[in-house]
Amino acid sequence: MLEVSLLSVRTLAPVYTVAGIGLIAVTVLARRRLWWLLGGAVLGAAVGALLSWWVGDVLNLVDVSPSWVDRFWVSAVLAGFGVAIAAAIRGRWLVRLVAGISVIVFALAGGLAINRDAGFYPTVADAIGLSHVKPIALPAVTSGSTAFRPDLASSWQAPSDLPEKGRYGSIKIPGLVSKFAARRAIVYLPPAALIKNPPKLPVLIALSGQGPGAAPANVIEAGRLVSRLNTIAKANRGLTPIVVIPDQLSRPTNNPMCVNGRLGNSSTYLSVDVVNWIHKKLNAQTGRQALAISGFSQGGTCAIQLGAEFPQKFGSLIDVSGQLGPVLDSGQDTVKLGFAGDKAAYERAQPLNILDRNRPYKHSNAFFAVGQDDSRYGPDMPVVSQAAREAGMDVTTLIVPDSGHDWATAGIGLQAGITWIMPRVGLANPTPEA
Template sequence: MTTLPLLSAHLLLPLYAVTVLVALGVVFLLRRSWRPFAIALVAGALAGALLSWLFGDVLDVLGIAPTWVDRIWTGVVCALVGVAVVGLVRAGTRARGRLVVRVLAVVLVPLAVLSGALAINRDAGLFPTVADALGESHVPPLRLPDDPAPRSGTIDAADWHAPADLPEHGRYGSVRIPGDVSHFRARPAIVYLPPAALVDHAPELPVVVMLSGQGPGAAPANIIEAGRMVERLDRIAARHHGLAPIVVMPDQLEAASNNPMCLDGPLGNSATYLTQDVPTWVRANLHASTRASDWAIAGFSQGGTCALQLGATFPDRFGSWIDVSGQRGPTLGDEGDTIKRGFKGDRAAYEAAQPLRILADRAPYTASAAFIAAGADDSRYGPIVPVVAQAARAAGVAVTQRLVEDGGHDWHTAGTALAEGVEWFMRRTHLAR
């Protein structure tokens, strides 16, 4: 049951059909009372539009603007609930036919809510299966290569040639990366090893540290499950003779509802975890390059903001950063709340942590590069791309911009742009041949 695919048309289309048939059944059995149904449909649609505007645009409950799919389906759900309410009110309790109407009306409500929720989920691509929606992950523990630690004389990727027994696919799995220095209580990370990392005499490979966003269900597994990153990385490796970066997907949150903002502060020492504990584990366990030019920090949404922050603050750790749909700086939604909870009320510390200010203060960046992307239809985060790009270029960073066609603030955009960012990084590190 937990493996049931929630994005499949084979599930959604029958559900939509049943929902419509139940709604039509309510209307048909009370067909002499069609005017109240018409009023309910219109009123419900207007109520849905109002709710989308209030919670999505005014109160900004989820931190992202609703898409047109979100708005339309909210209206549809409210309209169908309106039909159900009319059915319950107009149906009596004595006649057998009217009892059927009441049953259908009661059933219509959860069907409408479920249809709308799954349609919105399909648009965002957040929960591919029931297990994902329940917060369960079926990522197996990572089996490290037999000789995981780098040795003296490790082959540089530029001089490596694929052996005859090169695996067709890479390997991924979960690992525990302890917060020995930061004392950050991170959830298990996910690591992807390309085919080139799985053979004897594996080359020394560049590393991408890739972060998911923050919000309901947020976890490193989102990157491979909603973003389909393993399949994307396998395709990249197949085009380059088994070569691709090692991709480490750590937890920068501790919990989906927490947001330490990739800083060291009262909400957790996330920055130290990502810049010290994670690299230490990678160097000790994998054939990874130690040069800053061969390390990139990448992320989507809140993870994209983190990539901007850490790329600007730690150029000696991350020579490249990939910012997909990030914000201009660390935030908990409201500036006052951000300063109070994240910076103990210290506005000066808050302002000093803004990455655009860091870029200006630490310029020039002589060896840094950035890939900055967003969805072309993302009205909230898309306009941030040119602002960040201009500030980075002014500081000396080599910038590549990308707008993903037909993309919003969703995992379609994230998966596409993060994969393109990996290939961009491969060209930068001469891994792409």
């Protein structure tokens, strides 16, 4: 049950079907009060639209403007509530019973639809705060040079025992230096990392966003990163970077903003503890060119923060739908809670200031992507990407068409970013565009 997907059509279709049957049943049973039912539906839909606007746009309680899918389902659910309430008023006991059950099903159907759009809780385990990703047994670290190999794609000969797909699983990466209380990370090993004598490979750190249900597993489930990585590996004879997805949050509703402070020493955890663990536990290449950092939403903001702050560690970065800079949710004092009231420390953590402080970047690569319909963070991407370009980074940008601030954008953006990064980390032959 823990592994049941809350994003799959197979799970959602039965709930939608029951909700539809419930709406029809209520309407049939109370058909003599049809105008009441119609009025309840219109009033409920109007309240839903107003609620979406007030909570999402005015109060900004979820830190991103609701998508049209979210707005539709909130209005649809409350329209269903309106029909059920109108039918139950002065209705017989059977009508009230069916209406009551229908309200529950309507709420469930709407919640699942909104969850599917946002990708908050990919599985039942995620919804109740449990990790369902099985532990991974890492291959032994082999001897040999760990130096960056820009010509690996040219010299690589795929062996006969090359697996068709990569393997992933969860593992603990302790915060030995930072003391950061991170949840279990996820590691993806491409087919080339699973052979008897694997080559040393570059590594990509990938970060989830922050919000309800946020966890490393979001990247592989809502973002479908494993299947996307397997597609890239198939096109490149089993080669992709090893991907490490650590927890930069500690818990879903916590946002340390990838700095060191009262909310957790997230910066040191990612730039020191995770990096040290990678070089100790994986068959990984060393050197800045062999290590990249990426992320979606808050994770994308972390990617530009850390990639710009530590160019000696991260040679490339992928920022998908990141913010202009680290910030807490609406209603919270970012400077007070995240920076102990130190406005100067807050300013130092802003990507634009980091880029200006550390320029020029002579050998750093940056990929930025954002959804075409992302009205909240979409305007930030050209500002940050242009600042990175002016600071000397080799910059590429992508606008994902017909997409907002969601995991569809994240998955497409990360896949495009990893494809873009392949020749830059020696895993694909360079093209004129690269």
